[in-house]
Amino acid sequence: MTALPASLQSHRVRQRAETSDSIRSVSEGRVVWEPIRSLWLTSMAIGAVVGGIACFSWSGVALFVTSTALVLLLGHSVGMHRKLIHDSFACPKWLEYLLVYCGVQVGLAGPIGLVRTHDLRDYAQRLPHCHDYLAHRRGWLVDAWWQLHCELRLREPPRIEIESRIGDDGFYRFLQRTWMLQHLPWALAFFAIGGWSWVFWGLCARVTAGVFGHWLIGYFAHNHGGMHHEVRGANVQGRNVRFVSLLTMGECWHNNHHAFPGSSKLGLYPGEWDPGWWFLRGCERLGLVHDLRLPEDLPAREELHRLDPQPFPGRVHIPTALLTRTAR
Template sequence: MAETDVESIPEPAEHQPGTARSEPRRKTISNSYVHRLQRRHFLLFDVLPIFGTVAAVAFLAVHPFGVTELVLLLAMWIVTGLGISVGYHRLFTHRSFKAAPSVAAVLAVCGSMAGQGGLVSWVALHRRHHECSDREGDPHSPNLAGSGLKGRLRGLMHSHFLWMRRHEYPNVVHYAPDLLKNRSLVRVARLYYYWIVLGLLIPTVIGGLVYQSWTGAVSCLFWGGLVRIFVLEHIVWAINSFLHMFGTRPYRSREQSGNGGIFALITFGEAWHNNHHAFPESPSFGLDWYRLDPGYWLVKVLEISGLVWDLKVPSKDRRESKRISDKSSPTAGAAA
């Protein structure tokens, strides 16, 4: 998912200090100022990485792709991907475990470097997605654009990419009051654009030092920065789009989420999407030890280290109560 930064969006007048509330709190905000911010974020962090990836390929004629570029691409992708999956998603959105303030801050910074939206905005948007999933109000459902091949293709394009250009903005006062009360996290969130720049500077500086040339610095900026953002974005967006239209469904849930376990490793476990929608409070998306879930591996390492605690993994009985029997669903087999 991607969204603009919450700190740039004014709170509705009826919620500002000293103003009497004359109407119920609005769940979403939609005005020209919000839409301008959305377009700016869309162009800078969703469209620009596409051109950056094309430029990286073209730059191979000037500087060949080497081990340094590969290491930086993978390292920055893992760091920022876990920041989104473990930090933005499992910790801040669903509060599936508790973390020490230092761990929370590090995860918030790593997630911010991904360029997929400011912390509070991302959380508010994802909570609204769960509230309205695959129904009216869901900002990125692929299943609301009509039937037939044309409708399905339109839905996939909308949910994967186009929805970010302009949409109703979830009111963070309604959807993320817990984060707004956390002053340390708000301070981190206010530096969202600085964290993105940091995520671009790190590979650039390392590349310049390793290669001792401007071409090495630019090459590593491309591969460790823009290409990395491009790759991670499309991996995350595929969860929103394809796994709400395709995949296996071992558990009952009110939307059309599916598991795509074959992609579990590269999605940091996010591809167990039906599992997640069935048990959104769980820090484990795979649920079983043999289902690859790198995000949960990190959570467990942090738990062993005493840095996180109170993991809300559903019991076996609760899981079985929501399981779709093989008789009622031929897709709910072991491959799910």
């Protein structure tokens, strides 16, 4: 039976009693076409390309840029990832609901489904081996097809135990059931204001860019880029993908995130811009959020090793007890 690092003992993903090996539970399975997910993205992409060209308008493009930036910042980065999944800061429930609702507008999945998908991948990548689907290990064309149009069906999948603050929440359960339909009111509003141009650019192009961009950054952030830290024993290391920090709202600092997944700040080193963190700090000054967790607030991880001597700036100070220095 494979020994798990201490940091996985309290993970949402748990090995089933009947499974003798935690690695086998995330490495044996097959990738199959998922029709609903595939048709959803394909229809949005067709609407974005065909409709966007046929009904081009500069106001539609402006709506696309503005709405995409807002849902990626407020929804995906801050709401879904830093709050719902990692609970890295505290805020009033109304604000949490608003941020997670914005995350649904990205068009990836419902909140509960996204937590399950994220946590299975996170758990698998920390083990010595996992399925290529979970590791983004295949070439980019295969990985694009797998991640955008397919699903992984594991032979003996582990349990995913979602805490009641998410799994039993009525609003999140409603969003999970209706996450595709949540785009319909906006489509009607866009059509009433700007016609088909606003629908194709404000909805179809936004969803296409959000879903495709999420895959693209995920692929590069697990295969190409710099590293400040190494998680020993993990078969997949996160990578920092520079030059796209503004486009990803700070999510590109994935090596930092693999090292300190519970941190509300992802850009930890000088020059690592993190718009999600800027937004949280602004909300903190307004009294809307509090208890922002940083690397020094997290428990030590024996498997985490530092690869370079560069110091952390500002408020982020990493006690030496959290890291083992490793020379390159």
